[in-house]
Amino acid sequence: MSAPPFAASEPASHYAGLSYNPAVALPASSPPLSPSAAFHGGIASHKRTLSRSDDSGGDAEDGSEARKKPPGVKRACNECRQQKIPQLRCDVIQAPLYKPCSRCRRLRLDCKIDSTFKRVGKRSRNVEMEKEIQDLRRQLANQQSSPSAPPSSVKAPPSDTASPKISSIPSQLDQYIDSEQAVNSLLDLRSGLDSSAHIRSPSGQLRPSRRLEGITLSNSQVQDLFHRFFTLFHPFMPLLEPSTTPDVYYDASPLLFWIIVSVAARHYPLDPSLLPSLSIPISHLLWATLADVPQSYIVVKALCILCTWPIPISSTSKDPTFMLCGLMMQVAMQIGLHRPSHAQDFARFKIELREEEMKDRVKTWVACNIVSQRIATGYGQPPSTVYDWTLVPSGWSETNYQLPEEIEARLSIERFCNKVTKSFYTNRMDPVGLVSDEQRSIMSDFMALDLEEIEEKLKPETSAITFLYLRAAGLHFRLSAFFDAPDSPDYQAHLFSLWQSTSSFLECVFNLNKFAGGLLPHASNYILQMIVAAGFSLLKLLNSFFADRIKLAYGRELFLKTIQAIRTISVATNDLPSRLAEVLAQMWKSGGSGLRKGQGHDHSGWLADSLQLKNRCRMSMSLVYDSVWRWREEFQAKGRGNLETAVKNPTNPDSNVESSASSTVDAGLPSQGLTGDAFPAGPINLFGESNYEVFDPLSWMLDGFVNFPFDTSETPGFA
Numbered sequence: 001m002s003a004p005p006f007a008a009s010e011p012a013s014h015y016a017g018l019s020y021n022p023a024v025a026l027p028a029s030s031p032p033l034s035p036s037a038a039f040h041g042g043i044a045s046h047k048r049t050l051s052r053s054d055d056s057g058g059d060a061e062d063g064s065e066a067r068k069k070p071p072g073v074k075r076a077c078n079e080c081r082q083q084k085i086p087q088l089r090c091d092v093i094q095a096p097l098y099k100p101c102s103r104c105r106r107l108r109l110d111c112k113i114d115s116t117f118k119r120v121g122k123r124s125r126n127v128e129m130e131k132e133i134q135d136l137r138r139q140l141a142n143q144q145s146s147p148s149a150p151p152s153s154v155k156a157p158p159s160d161t162a163s164p165k166i167s168s169i170p171s172q173l174d175q176y177i178d179s180e181q182a183v184n185s186l187l188d189l190r191s192g193l194d195s196s197a198h199i200r201s202p203s204g205q206l207r208p209s210r211r212l213e214g215i216t217l218s219n220s221q222v223q224d225l226f227h228r229f230f231t232l233f234h235p236f237m238p239l240l241e242p243s244t245t246p247d248v249y250y251d252a253s254p255l256l257f258w259i260i261v262s263v264a265a266r267h268y269p270l271d272p273s274l275l276p277s278l279s280i281p282i283s284h285l286l287w288a289t290l291a292d293v294p295q296s297y298i299v300v301k302a303l304c305i306l307c308t309w310p311i312p313i314s315s316t317s318k319d320p321t322f323m324l325c326g327l328m329m330q331v332a333m334q335i336g337l338h339r340p341s342h343a344q345d346f347a348r349f350k351i352e353l354r355e356e357e358m359k360d361r362v363k364t365w366v367a368c369n370i371v372s373q374r375i376a377t378g379y380g381q382p383p384s385t386v387y388d389w390t391l392v393p394s395g396w397s398e399t400n401y402q403l404p405e406e407i408e409a410r411l412s413i414e415r416f417c418n419k420v421t422k423s424f425y426t427n428r429m430d431p432v433g434l435v436s437d438e439q440r441s442i443m444s445d446f447m448a449l450d451l452e453e454i455e456e457k458l459k460p461e462t463s464a465i466t467f468l469y470l471r472a473a474g475l476h477f478r479l480s481a482f483f484d485a486p487d488s489p490d491y492q493a494h495l496f497s498l499w500q501s502t503s504s505f506l507e508c509v510f511n512l513n514k515f516a517g518g519l520l521p522h523a524s525n526y527i528l529q530m531i532v533a534a535g536f537s538l539l540k541l542l543n544s545f546f547a548d549r550i551k552l553a554y555g556r557e558l559f560l561k562t563i564q565a566i567r568t569i570s571v572a573t574n575d576l577p578s579r580l581a582e583v584l585a586q587m588w589k590s591g592g593s594g595l596r597k598g599q600g601h602d603h604s605g606w607l608a609d610s611l612q613l614k615n616r617c618r619m620s621m622s623l624v625y626d627s628v629w630r631w632r633e634e635f636q637a638k639g640r641g642n643l644e645t646a647v648k649n650p651t652n653p654d655s656n657v658e659s660s661a662s663s664t665v666d667a668g669l670p671s672q673g674l675t676g677d678a679f680p681a682g683p684i685n686l687f688g689e690s691n692y693e694v695f696d697p698l699s700w701m702l703d704g705f706v707n708f709p710f711d712t713s714e715t716p717g718f719a
Contacts, residue, residue: 075094076089076101076113078111080101082120092104092113094113096349213284222261225265228264229260229263229264232522233264233309235519236465236524237370238407239363240260246260255299256302258285259305262278263309267522275312286306297337301364303324304364304367307371307375321379322375322379325372325384328368332364333386338365340353343361359400366390369386370407373418376421377621378525378526380624381619382426385414385418405461409466412454413473414473416454416477423435425619432617437484441488451473467508468508468512472527475533475537476620478494479537482613482623502534502541503554520565521569523569528566528569529621533621533623536627538558538562539588540610543591544610573648578647583631585651613626614629615629
């Protein structure tokens with residue numbers, strides 16, 4: 001059969017790929033067609049053939065190609081696709097680290113790429129917003145026409161004497177939530193303005209802001225809180241860069257941004273209610289962030305700060321700090337922070353780190369180990385630290401592994417604490433992990449030499465806070481004296497070393513308030529835990545036979561100032577510091593207020609057993625847990641174990657009455673070393689609960705329902 005008549009007149013390339021189909025050819029008996037009919041018939045046949053080929057496989061192939069994008073194809077983010085911005089103008093970077101596009105960063109939009117994203121038509125959305133705006137304006141007109149009716153949605157203006165409240169809406173912007181402002185917010189939404197990044201003042205002026213659930217902070221408040229954090233809190237954990245702006249921190253990690261704000265809100269004079277208002281929203285943000293896998297090392301920094309200053313809670317049995325510390329270490333190793341020069345081995349994409357990024361990753365890994373060691377020491381638990389080649393001083397010869405002097409000094413101190421823990425409390429042959437008295441005595445001599453060597457290296461250029469951490473390490477080391485047997489040859493020598501370590505540490509604590517603004521109220525949770533341990537150490541030493549060998553008046557002064565320091569760090573009524581300070585005060589008065597000097601030899605067996613511990617499983621912190629057990633037995637047996645009432649009327653340890661409603665936090669206590677703004681007007685009630693637990697990470701409740709696992713009725717030295 002001859003080719004169709006139109007084939008000769010059309011370019012061959014126009015029909016490239018089309019084959020002759022016998023099924024649509026004219027039969028042999030058909031009459032010959034005219035040229036025009038043949039032409040139209042051939043076109044129709046061609047169209048039918050083309051349509052059948054399209055219907056048979058064209059759509060499926062095109063659809064599969066559209067659905068299966070080849071890897072590496074550049075795509076615009078959802079916000080740019082919504083505005084029909086070409087892909088070439090959207091500069092979003094997906095790998096190796098996701099970087100939002102410049103437009104989303106400028107407008108503070110949520111820059112992300114979703115394969116299931118579909119554009120939303122603006123017409124229907126605008127129609128709905130216009131209807132809502134009209135309804136709001138109608139309601140506003142009705143309210144203005146009837147001023148006698150009490151408006152339900154208009155908020156009353158704050159009084160001039162009220163303190164500014166940041167926890168909900170700033171006082172100077174209190175009109176934000178009325179109807180007119182709601183109209184303005186809808187207009188902002190219609191114009192594409194992100195309402196979470198801006199707030200409109202009553203005059204209609206847009207101001208930058210940050211919002212977390214129901215909490216809104218203006219830009220000036222954010223700047224003030226960040227300045228407060230880097231001035232008062234950052235010296236205790238110099239991990240972040242003070243020159244970085246809050247916006248950069250927020251773009252890097254909203255969790256890190258709000259954790260910085262929550263830490264700075266401690267003892268915040270402009271709004272004392274900000275910290276309790278942030279507790280629940282930050283908890284929601286924390287677990288939502290941790291549920292998003294994989295993480296970035298910026299989240300690891302946020303966990304470091306949070307573990308250093310945990311959110312105050314009412315019960316230590318619900319304290320997630322030790323658990324979050326383990327998560328911090330696991331996430332850091334999962335993303336390869338412990339191998340900073342081989343980050344490629346822990347990523348799906350090629351990673352090329354610059355020198356600044358390499359140094360920051362090394363610094364973050366060092367901070368993780370420092371925080372982990374302090375948490376293990378303060379909670380009396382085995383450490384989860386990894387002191388590998390990255391943290392060995394021999395590896396610091398490389399430029400990228402060199403650490404700031406403060407970080408390097410504090411790392412060496414925590415390595416010493418780890419050495420003490422491993423040497424004294426990890427005996428596999430003992431049920432509670434303790435080494436024998438002979439081994440402890442020998443190792444104590446070597447530990448003392450190591451501590452002196454570290455102190456000699458740090459002396460020339462040691463800051464007061466670094467020196468405080470050194471004294472805390474010395475206290476952690478010397479608290480092992482409570483595990484010595486009374487008949488051991490070095491028993492009293494070790495007790496005297498413990499007394500020296502306790503007093504030197506507390507003197508360093510009291511010197512913190514010599515700095516501008518007073519740093520003691522802003523001390524880390526680890527420093528608080530060591531202050532509590534020092535307080536119980538003084539309580540035991542001053543109410544034992546050892547009181548004959550020390551200056552009793554000086555010891556009493558140290559103890560009273562220790563209780564005052566713990567109450568200074570407290571940030572809320574009935575929080576753990578205030579309750580432990582009350583326990584110390586009650587036990588001090590019950591034991592005679594340190595006036596048992598010279599009476600030790602009058603009691604049979606008291607000389608040998610007055611300093612012994614029954615709780616011996618919490619390493620150097622066993623003293624604290626053992627003392628709390630004794631308080632529970634003594635005071636609840638006498639019906640005086642209600643700490644809720646006692647904390648509201650703090651016991652004055654230097655008076656003859658056990659608790660007085662007129663006594664204040666610093667009533668009757670020496671003020672030396674605790675001057676300036678160390679003592680706020682009074683902590684706020686953060687929890688609003690009626691029943692509390694004191695120091696119960698193992699569910700040791702002080703509520704009268706838990707029985708002792710041992711009988712102390714016949715144990716010498718226990719009241």
